[in-house]
Amino acid sequence: MIYKVLYQESSYEVPVRERTKSLYIEAGSKKAVRRNLSDRNYNIEFIQELNESHLDYEKQDENFTTENV
Structure with missing residues (x-):
């Protein structure tokens, strides 16, 4: 399964x-x-x-890459 993670680079900053x-x-x-x-x-x-449909949409972005765990 592929997951999309939304994050801030530092846990010490307020999310913006x-x-x-x-x-x-x-x-x-x-x-x-x-x-x-x-x-x-x-x-x-x-x-x-x-x-599957959301993943197909995300793959349209030229910067789309996945990491494996």
């Missing part, structure tokens, strides 16, 4: 919408995603499981 970034991770569960990102000191706002 304009600085929210996203990344895509292939993992077995949301828990595995959080475990994999725990060493990066991100302020994770939201983890969304992508269905």
Whole structure:
């Protein structure tokens, strides 16, 4: 399953919408995603499981890449 993670780069800053970034991770569960990102000191706002149609939409972005857990 592929998950979209919305995050701020620093857990010490107040979340600001304009600085929210996203990344895509292939993992077995949301828990595995959080475990994999725990060493990066991100302020994770939201983890969304992508269905097939949403994933197809996201793949249209030229910067789309996924990480594997």
